[in-house]
Amino acid sequence: MSRIRHVHGFGIHSPSAYRFAREVITSRRRTKECKELGRSLKGVPHMVSRLGELYFRISLHVKCDIWLDWRGSGDVYKLYVELTGRQIRFVSSDECFEWSQFGKNEHLVVRATVDDHTETFYEEVINHANEHSILILEPSSNRKAFCDLWKKILDDDRTGVTFDLYYCGIVFFDKYRPKQNHIVNF
Known part of the structure; x- marks a missing residue:
């Protein structure tokens, strides 16, 4: 019951954030x-399929050029992202990548599973975002x-709008x- 006030973007007053919550998240x-x-x-667990569909909608909404999957089981998510029909470069953390291969004006989506080493990766992401x-x-x-990392992101001046979906967090720069x-019940 405590999540009921966070359904479908209720309480979001920004038109663009509300549209993102309604058309993409929920x-x-x-x-x-x-x-x-x-x-x-x-x-495949139900939540993985739901997150895959969310990532499909995100990659369509932001017109994603590059999808970087860091320390996750990205094979399922790669299938969903490729459904967009766009030429999206899907880069897995298993592959050797350099930040210099990402252009300054490309639409980059980074998905990461948080562990003890993610804070240093977050600094890399924010320096290249x-x-x-x-x-x-x-x-x-x-x-x-x-x-702990989510609290740091909320306090960081280099981040913009954030969405807490309980099962994942989305950060815009x-x-x-x-x-x-914004807290949205996913």
Whole structure:
């Protein structure tokens, strides 16, 4: 019951943040391809499928150029992101990557599973982020590390609008909108 006031973006007063909450985060609209992919992925937990659909909608909404998956099981998420039909470069942390390969004006989405070493990675992300970048954080088994990093992000002046979805956190680096944290029941 404590989450009821955070349903469908209630209480969000910024038009762009409200639109993102309604059209991307809480949207129940699924494409035919997402439904088929969800049916074909047997044995995948329900929340992984829901997050995959969310990442599909995010990559469509922000017109993602590069998707960097850091320390996560990105194979399932890669399938969802590729459903967009766009030419998205999906870079896994297993691959050797350099920050210099990402252009300054490219729309970069970084998804990371939070562990004890994520704070140093967060500093790398924030040093290379532009106004088109998005950071998505998922908690691992170490919930305390996630909460500590999330508090640091909320206090950081270099971040913009944030969304706390209980199952993941979304961070925008767009400085044109006022800094706000929105809690949305995903």
